Amino acid sequence: MTTVLYRVSGSCPVSAGRTRTVQACVYPSENPAMEMTEIENYKRQLGELRIEHRDLDQVIVRLSEDPLVDELQLKRLKKRKLMLKDMIAHLENKLIPDLNA
Secondary structure, eight states: OEEEEEEOOSSOTTTTTOEEEEEEOOOGGGOTTOOHHHHHHHHHHHHHHHHHHHHHHHHHHHHHHOTTOOHHHHHHHHHHHHHHHHHHHHHHHHHSOOOOO
16 A cells, blocks of 8 residues: 555645645556566466356356256356456456556
């Protein structure tokens, strides 16, 4: 966690000229000089998560075809698959550099 200081200016007469302190988290994707080891680590994790997601998808398809399947187990597997999808999206976002628009 880093502390960011900024000076308020503009048309607001109440806060103009005051300095405020804001706590902010700096994530690796915000760091323009992300180390290669971090990038390689993210790519490795991403590959592992994609494999697990694909395997879980195949298991869910096979289990959903079975009429005697435990519905609670199937729901848990689907929830795990969604969690993996979110983790994949999070890692992909870390690997995409922030561009100033």
